[in-house]
């Protein structure tokens with residue numbers, strides 16, 4: 478089976494000349510759970526935006542389960558929960574899910590059933606008719622995730638899904654994400670919570686200045702940097718300390 482994500486030579490230079498991604502290679506095997514870690518400005522969101530066709534790449538190739546990332550087939554296989562909570566303020570919870578399903582060509586009846594499932598899984602059924610601005614912060618986060626999963630993507634990309642979320646909801650979101658992965662979905666996650674990456678990810682990719690500077694399991698990174706915690710290993714890697 479081809480990898481869920483295969484990136485070769487990805488370069489992104491923004492219109493103002495800033496080089497956000499510099500000849501980056503990355504593979505994510507089918508069914509894996511990979512964490513993308515790096516400081517603000519490292520290029521994580523640019524990478525994700527390139528994969529999801531939100532920005533145009535300067536050069537490089539991206540394939541999703543073997544399909545070019547801009548093809549319809551590839552787009553349908555990816556679900557994205559963006560860093561910014563970008564819900565349509567005029568749509569209620571159920572409409573948000575149904576519109577998304579429609580966008581991905583789901584049949585009306587199927588979309589209705591699936592939206593119902595998503596509202597049950599994410600505990601949003603009681604809010605089906607409520608518009609986004611009237612939802613609590615936690616509900617908006619859950620809806621963002623439900624929308625990303627609506628069309629049953631095989632690769633789910635979560636860009637800081639737990640940023641600014643309270644402890645209770647974070648633990649809840651972890652449980653959802655873990656179940657998703659257990660059911661066979663490939664997950665690419667960015668987070669600034671190192672304990673979250675340690676807890677969830679099988680593999681951790683370190684990004685700095687638009688480049689991949691390391692990749693290993695949390696255990697492997699601790700060993701490589703002679704660190705007792707992943708946070709410690711991360712700090713050393715980002716400071717440019719060479720691995721052992």
Ligand SMILES: Nc1ncnc2c1ncn2[C@@H]1O[C@H](COP(=O)(O)OP(=O)(O)O)[C@@H](O)[C@H]1O
Nearest residue numbers: 491493495497516517518519520521522523524
């Ligand atoms: N539209 C844009 N135009 C110019 N520079 C941008 C744009 N979007 C992002 N950048 C810059 O690219 C770099 C990487 O940003 P981003 O991909 O958002 O990083 P991260 O998600 O790792 O914090 C940052 O320096 C950011 O300021």
Ligand SMILES: [Mg+2]
Nearest residue numbers: 521522523560
């Ligand atoms: Mg970002």
